[in-house]
Each structure stands twice: as structure tokens, then as C-alpha cells.
Amino acid sequence: MTALLLGALGLTLSLIVPGILANARWPDRAPVAAVVLWQAVTLTAVLAALGVVLAAPEEVTRAAGSGRPVVEAALIGALAVAALIIVRLLVSLIGVSRRSRARRARHRMLVDLLDRAEQHRELGPDNLRVLDGPLPLAYCVPGREPRVVLSHGVLQVLDREQVDAVLAHEQTHLRHRHEVVMESFTAFYRAVPRPLRSRLPLDAVHLLLEMIADDVARRRVGAAPLRAALERLSDAVPLTEDAAADPRGDARRRRLARLGESHTGSVALTVLVTVAAAGLLVLPTVILVVPWLDRALEAWPLS
Amino acid sequence: MLGHMALGDLEREVMTQLWDAGEPLTVRQVHERLSRQRDLAYTTVMTVLDRLAKKGVVTQQKADRAYRYAPAQTREEMTASVMLDALTSSDDQDAALAYFVGRLPPDALAAAIEAARKK
CATH class of the missing domain: 1.10.10.10 (Winged helix-like DNA-binding domain superfamily/Winged helix DNA-binding domain)
Structure with missing residues (x-):
């Protein structure tokens, strides 16, 4: 019974909940809590899968009244599969973070060499780099030696206030280590067998992190310059609307819409969602796993 | 030194x-x-x-x-390849860099860089 319930929970969390969560609009009002909820959903799904792997063989052999050698073999098999799942996740995480680090290091080296230092002395931050070229482009390179990169085009289409808004947005990504959050979701995505993979969590969390950076930037410089910067930069990159990751320009519209409202954050919603996330992580363990563990340990065959 | x-x-x-x-x-x-x-x-x-x-x-x-x-490359070539790297997203690269305007498919971006350069 425990295995069945955990299995149902795991399937619900990995197949049904992501679709609902990705289409919901309330996360726009509590992006930080929404990221926490995505993390809880993903982690609980993994724990449920581990729970099924461990509980199912024990429950089946106990119900069938199997002899000691069968029970032992089932337990060892279950432990091996659980270990395999954990190792696969860890290998994926290490691989993603190693490849990202290497790519960032090379990227940082190149933007340092290409930097037009004379164009941004008065703009401030030491980690800012400006590239030649009229195509407006703004992004950050996270890591231990982070960089914020603007193209010369950005300085041409934005005024000083709007540039400050963009810088505040990018510095937030860097200061809050958003790349670590993205790396963990990417690692999970890659660890899931190909037919079961879904990009929903990856894309949803990416958008939420943008909203979090928007919120910090708006507190620092106001919503108007940030909104103007976002509009001008995405208009200037003419092909954004066709982008595969955001086919209808939805992400951009959602970010602009919340920058148009006077106050977007909701404390009550944030508290509610954070409590839900904690409950999701803790309750299945308390309700399902602990009673099963009690029964299973009584009959522990390897002692 | x-x-x-x-x-x-x-x-x-x-x-x-x-x-x-x-x-x-x-x-x-x-x-x-x-x-x-x-x-x-x-x-x-x-x-x-x-x-x-x-x-x-x-x-x-x-x-x-x-x-x-x-x-090894002209400044323009190296700048274009850095921008392409910054805006290219794939499963592996999602985590590497964060962008302000959102993601672009690589060929669309290459075309955009080329068009901007000729302006």
C-alpha cells in the first residue's frame, strides 16, 4: 500500500503538477515562493521514486509470505536500484556544473579581452564589460569572478537610468546565485530518462528568476526605467517573438504586465506557498514512509 | 613586475x-x-x-x-562568436549564462548579428 501511494504521489508530481504550475499566473505575485515550490515538487518526486523502489519489494515479498532468501534478495536489489538513482542524479549535477563552469570561464576570458573599457568608466561596477556592435544585448556571466556584459548597442538605445535598471537586474542574478538554481533543475532534467523529460520546470523557473531580478531592480531604480529597458531591448532584437523557448512572447508579456502594476508582491501568498512547499516535502515522509519503515524494520532480514 | x-x-x-x-x-x-x-x-x-x-x-x-x-580572429569575428555563445541555449547550456531579453534560437541570432553588423 505504501509503495502504491508513493508511486501515485510521484507520478502526480512529475506528470500533472508541473503542467498546472507552469500555466498558473499566481506565481507572478510570489516568484520567490514559487521557485521554492518548484524545488519542493521536484525533490519530493525524487524522494517518492526512491520510496517506491525501497518499499515495493518489501511489501510484495511480505504479502506473498516469501521465505528469507527471497526477502533478502529483494531488499538488496531495492537498495541497488535506489543507489543507482542517487548516483545518476549526482553524476548529472557534477557534469552540468563542470561544463557550465568551463563555458563561463572561457566566455569570461573572451569578454575581458574584447572589453571597451573606455566606454563605461562612468557607469560604475568593476565587473561590467562592454562589447562592440549595434545589436543590443545584456546578460551576465555568473561564477566566482562574475561579469555583467552589455553591447555598445545597449548604451545607444537606453538612457542612463535604464542602463542602471539593466545593471541592477543582472547584478541580482549574480548576487543571488541564480545559476545554482538553474543548474540543479538542468541536472534533474538531464538525469530523467529521455521519454519522461519535461522542459516545463526549467522554463518556468527561468522566468521566475527573471521576475525576482526584476523585483530587486524595480526597488532600486523604479519600475518605469526597467519596463522601458525591457521593451526597448526586446524590440531591438527583432526575432525574439519567433524564439522557440518563448513562442508567443508570453514570458516578456508577463514580465511587462507585472512591471505595470503598482505593487505585485503578496506577502500572504508567499507565506501560503512556502508552507505548502514545506508540507509537500515533510508530510509524505511522516504519513507514509515512517509507518512503513516501522513495519519493515521489525522484519529486517539482514540483521 | x-x-x-x-x-x-x-x-x-x-x-x-x-x-x-x-x-x-x-x-x-x-x-x-x-x-x-x-x-x-x-x-x-x-x-x-x-x-x-x-x-x-x-x-x-x-x-x-x-x-x-x-x-586568431578579428575583433568583429570574436565579438560575434561571443554573442552567439551568450544567446545560444541548449539543454546543457541553460545553466551557464543568464540573459536580460530572453532566449533566441542560434540561427535567428546569427542572422540578427549579421544584419546588425551590416547596418
């Missing part, structure tokens, strides 16, 4: 000299050009060129018993 200048700044200035020259330069030529603005040891310039060659952004060629150095 480097005085008040950070190594990163020096590397950038050496690259700028090589890009502006338009032809391969010897260590002595690079040293001469940089020395117009400041006091700089010849061996320092040699070290910097060597580091840049090891990073693969500068190529070393031997001509007339002297090594000459040239950028």
Missing part, C-alpha cells in the same frame, strides 16, 4: 594593439607601441603574448628569425 597594471588589463591592451595593427607584430613592436603610454618591461610583453597564445586567441608564427603574433 607588472607595476600598477593588472594582468587582465594588459592582456586586453595587447590584444587591442594586435587588432589595430592589421598585421602580425613581433614582441618588440608590441612593446614599442605600448611603451608610448607607459613604462613596461620587454619580458612582461613577452609573457603576456605567450599567455594569449596558450589561450588560443593569438597565433604565433616564425618569420625572419623572429616570432610574430597575430589575433
Whole structure:
């Protein structure tokens, strides 16, 4: 019974909940809590899968009244599969973070060499780099030696206030280590067998992190310059609307819409969602796993 | 040895000299050009060129018993490839960089960079 319930929970969390969560609009009002909820959903799904792997063989052999050698073999098999799942996740995480680090290091080296230092002395931050070229482009390179990169085009289409808004947005990504959050979701995505993979969590969390950076930037410089910067930069990159990751320009519209409202954050919603996330992580363990563990340990065959 | 200048700044200035020259330069030529603005040891310039060659952004060629150095790519080429790298997303690369305007498919971006360059 425990295995069945955990299995149902795991399937619900990995197949049904992501679709609902990705289409919901309330996360726009509590992006930080929404990221926490995505993390809880993903982690609980993994724990449920581990729970099924461990509980199912024990429950089946106990119900069938199997002899000691069968029970032992089932337990060892279950432990091996659980270990395999954990190792696969860890290998994926290490691989993603190693490849990202290497790519960032090379990227940082190149933007340092290409930097037009004379164009941004008065703009401030030491980690800012400006590239030649009229195509407006703004992004950050996270890591231990982070960089914020603007193209010369950005300085041409934005005024000083709007540039400050963009810088505040990018510095937030860097200061809050958003790349670590993205790396963990990417690692999970890659660890899931190909037919079961879904990009929903990856894309949803990416958008939420943008909203979090928007919120910090708006507190620092106001919503108007940030909104103007976002509009001008995405208009200037003419092909954004066709982008595969955001086919209808939805992400951009959602970010602009919340920058148009006077106050977007909701404390009550944030508290509610954070409590839900904690409950999701803790309750299945308390309700399902602990009673099963009690029964299973009584009959522990390897002692 | 480097005085008040950070190594990163020096590397950038050496690259700028090589890009502006338009032809391969010897260590002595690079040293001469940089020395117009400041006091700089010849061996320092040699070290910097060597580091840049090891990073693969500068190529070393031997001509007339002297090594000459040239950028591996023009400034425009290198800028375009950096921008392409920044905006390209794939499963592996999602986590690497964060962007302000959102993601673009690589061929659309290559076209956009090309179009912007011709303007």
C-alpha cells in the first residue's frame, strides 16, 4: 500500500503538477515562493521514486509470505536500484556544473579581452564589460569572478537610468546565485530518462528568476526605467517573438504586465506557498514512509 | 613586475594593439607601441603574448628569425562568436549564462548579428 501511494504521489508530481504550475499566473505575485515550490515538487518526486523502489519489494515479498532468501534478495536489489538513482542524479549535477563552469570561464576570458573599457568608466561596477556592435544585448556571466556584459548597442538605445535598471537586474542574478538554481533543475532534467523529460520546470523557473531580478531592480531604480529597458531591448532584437523557448512572447508579456502594476508582491501568498512547499516535502515522509519503515524494520532480514 | 597594471588589463591592451595593427607584430613592436603610454618591461610583453597564445586567441608564427603574433580572429569575428555563445541555449547550456531579453534560437541570432553588423 505504501509503495502504491508513493508511486501515485510521484507520478502526480512529475506528470500533472508541473503542467498546472507552469500555466498558473499566481506565481507572478510570489516568484520567490514559487521557485521554492518548484524545488519542493521536484525533490519530493525524487524522494517518492526512491520510496517506491525501497518499499515495493518489501511489501510484495511480505504479502506473498516469501521465505528469507527471497526477502533478502529483494531488499538488496531495492537498495541497488535506489543507489543507482542517487548516483545518476549526482553524476548529472557534477557534469552540468563542470561544463557550465568551463563555458563561463572561457566566455569570461573572451569578454575581458574584447572589453571597451573606455566606454563605461562612468557607469560604475568593476565587473561590467562592454562589447562592440549595434545589436543590443545584456546578460551576465555568473561564477566566482562574475561579469555583467552589455553591447555598445545597449548604451545607444537606453538612457542612463535604464542602463542602471539593466545593471541592477543582472547584478541580482549574480548576487543571488541564480545559476545554482538553474543548474540543479538542468541536472534533474538531464538525469530523467529521455521519454519522461519535461522542459516545463526549467522554463518556468527561468522566468521566475527573471521576475525576482526584476523585483530587486524595480526597488532600486523604479519600475518605469526597467519596463522601458525591457521593451526597448526586446524590440531591438527583432526575432525574439519567433524564439522557440518563448513562442508567443508570453514570458516578456508577463514580465511587462507585472512591471505595470503598482505593487505585485503578496506577502500572504508567499507565506501560503512556502508552507505548502514545506508540507509537500515533510508530510509524505511522516504519513507514509515512517509507518512503513516501522513495519519493515521489525522484519529486517539482514540483521 | 607588472607595476600598477593588472594582468587582465594588459592582456586586453595587447590584444587591442594586435587588432589595430592589421598585421602580425613581433614582441618588440608590441612593446614599442605600448611603451608610448607607459613604462613596461620587454619580458612582461613577452609573457603576456605567450599567455594569449596558450589561450588560443593569438597565433604565433616564425618569420625572419623572429616570432610574430597575430589575433586568431578579428575583433568583429570574436565579438560575434561571443554573442552567439551568450544567446545560444541548449539543454546543457541553460545553466551557464543568464540573459536580460530572453532566449533566441542560434540561427535567428546569427542572422540578427549579421544584419546588425551590416547596418
